[in-house]
Amino acid sequence: MTQARFIEEKIFRGLMLAAAGMVAGSLGLILATVFVKGFRALSFDMLFKTPQGGYYIGGGGGIANAIAGSLVLGLGATLLALLVSLPLVFYLNVYLRRRSRLAFFIRFSLDVLWGIPSIVYGAFGFTVMVTLGLKASLLAGTLTVGLLIIPIMARSMDEVFKMVPPELHEAAYALGSTRWEAAMKVILRQAFPGLAAAVLIAFGRGIGDAASVLFTASFTDALPTSLFRPVATLPLAIFFQLGTPFPEVQERGYAAALVLTLIVLAVSVLARALTRRVTRHSR
Amino acid sequence: MDIRQIKDAIARRSMGLVALGVMSAAFLVGFGLYWRARPVLAGRRWTEILFSAAWHPARGEFGLGGFILGSFWVTAIAMVIAVPLSLLTALYLSEYASRRTREWSRPVVDVLAGISPVVYGVWGMLVVVPLVRDYAMPFLSSRLKFFPFASDNFTGFSALAGGVVLAVMVVPIMVSVMEEILRTVPPEIREASLALGATRWQTTKKAVLKKAWPGVVAAIILGFSRASGETMAVLMVAGCALQAVPKSIFDPAYPLPALIANTYGEMMSVPLYDAAILLAALVLFLLTVLFNAVGWGILLRLEKREG
The missing domain is CATH 1.20.5 (Single alpha-helices involved in coiled-coils or other helix-helix interfaces)
Known part of the structure; x- marks a missing residue:
């Protein structure tokens, strides 16, 4: 035994x-x-040229359209998500008590939103577009991806706020500050690196998602110039290039996958370095 | 009232408004999909749409049954692989690993969670599909000529390939939730068990897991939900041919999200087609919302109890 x-x-x-x-x-x-x-x-042309004639059957050119499109769309969506997430987590952590029923319900909503697959957000974006009579465009794609990454950003920001010592709030209130002043002048400073990390994580997730932009941003060989035109994105560039039967086009799909992965890796390394700065000051 | 308090009141109200918006977002998404899916529901019964596998958009037949079963099939394969893998990894990290290993594991899990689904698809096409085609399929299908193995699909693009890729994709979420739950188990429980002469594994199995199992179940539910909604990677490796009933892990599978993504471009050409696709999205929405509500409900309740 x-x-x-x-x-x-x-x-x-x-x-x-x-x-x-x-x-x-x-x-x-x-x-x-x-x-x-x-x-x-990977080559210079790949990174800095847009697709030339016959690109998808082996012609010259590169994926500059998708790189530029992804960056523009990702930045726009991140900014949008930031405009919603920041007030939301401030409300949760400064104005509401941790145990309140409303705070519980807001967190629960965020969790549920977080779990909705990106293809569903894409389909929802499509229904809104159809209802409003809009075409697939940079604007529609940005809004959809923004919606997709709000729960991702808000949840990681919420985690950051949990690490801010409660004494910091209390000290500010004891000095006579309002909640808004405490939030803006004390808590925001303490939490800043962590919040930046949350923003980066959300950006990385937004830039890598394909299912949500498939219906809403469509695809184009041109560089992004207008909010109301379709825009190319890296994930879809990879997907379409691998979908062709030509080995040399597929090869370039792999290069696009490398570019996307490098962006995501850089973003997460940066986010990790920032998170370390927050945890260093907390217990 | 001085200006500072007015500022504070304005901030509170406007932030509350944002919170209200976020809380109603899920309802909005669900309602929007339902509104656009209504035309296809008119004159058809829910049961007919959910359980019939007759999918002929041109003839007006929109049975989602085959796709729903396809989703379950691929997801089930993924979970068979991912659940033991995640549970063992989480147990290792929380019960056995040194502090240093645990710190190293964090970025690994984070990066796995951050990699684009399309890149997972690329990896699946380059590595998993050839492995299935050249090794798993010839080895298993010729020897075991019965239910989940017999197949005549020799391409490698199969439910198994989709399941393997999905398994790797859902491991990060399951490991991080499980590890967090295991770490809430008070150390005194472990110490008491070890002091009574139990081995580390006996302690893990009979004391730690006994306390942590609701959280582990929640993690599995969340993993299942995530797997059933993944789109692009599965679309790229699972073959995507409609089967009425899944017969083999080596046959192609056509899950619900892949259907939605695949009809991009063609769905405005046939009447009711777009409504049927949005209905598929609605089904997926309801499924994942239900699973997430249950999973996170368990976790939030646990957290409340602990606090």
């Missing part, structure tokens, strides 16, 4: 190590695949 439980211990320790190794290994494998495959097709 005593032997059996030690054997069981060893078996499960081994299984756990194997599982953790597989999770870490799959990340390594994904990154290695994208880097190895993408690096070969």
Whole structure:
């Protein structure tokens, strides 16, 4: 009997190590695949030229349209989400008491919104467009992606506020400040790096999502010039290029995947560095 | 009232308004989809749409049954892989790993969660699909000629490939929720068990998991919900051919989100087609909202009790 439980211990320790190794290994494998495959097709033209004639059957050009489009759309959507998330988390953490019923319900709504798949947001964006008589455009795509990343941004901001010591609020109130003054002059400063990290995380998620922009932003070979025209995005560029039967076009899809992954990696490294600055000051 | 208090009052009201907007957003999304899906519901019964697998838009037949089953099939395969993987990883991180390992695990999980679904799709096409085609399928399908293995689809684009890619995609959410829940288990419980002479695994199994299981269930529900809504990666690797009933893990599968994404461009050409697609989105919406409400409901309740 005593032997059996030690054997069981060893078996499960081994299984756990194997599982953790597989999770870490799959990340390594994904990154290695994208880097190895993408690096070969990456070139100056890829990054700085828009698709030329016959691009999707092997003609010259690059994905500058998608890179520029993704950045513009991602920035717009992030700004939009910030305009909603920041007041929301201030309301949650400065004006409402932590245990209040309303705070519970708001957090619950955010969680539910967070769980709605991006394709559903895309479809919803489409219904709104049809109802208002709009065409697929940068504006529609930005609004849809903005809606998609609001819960992502707000939830990570909420986590940041949890780390602000309550004494900081109390000290501000004791000095006679209103809640608004405490929020703007004290809490915002303390939480700033963490909030910036939350914004970056949301940007990374927004820029990588394809299902929400499929109906709403459509695709184009031109650089983004107007809010009311379709816009190209990196995820869709990857998707369409891999969908062609031509190996040289698919190769360029891999390069686009590398560009997108590099952006997402840079964003998460930056976010991590910022988060470290917040946690350093809290207990 | 002086200017400072007026400012404060204005801020409170306008922030409250934003909060109201966020709280009603889910209803708005659901209602918007329902409103546009109504034409296809007129004259058809819910049961007919949900359970019939007859999908012939040109003839006006819009049975979503095949796609709903396809979703469940791919998601089930993903969960069979992802649940043990996530649970073991989370247990390792919370019960066994050193502080340093745990700190290293954070960015790994974060980056896994942040990678674009399309990049997962690329990886699936380059690595998982060939593995299924060249190794898993020839090995299993020729030896085990029964239910979930027998198949004549030799392309590798299959429910299994979709399930594997989905599994990797939902691991981050499940690991992070599970780990957080395991860490709320008070250390005294572990110490008491270890002091009685239990091994670490016995402690984990009989003390820690016993306390943490509602949270673990919630994490699994959330993972399931996330997997059933994933679109692009599955669209790229699962083959996407309609099956009335899934017969094999090596057959192509056509889940609900892939249907919505795939009809982009063609759905305005056939009457009622767009309404049917938005109905599919509504079904997906209701499914994920229900699952998330249950999952997060459990977690928020636990958090309330702990606090």
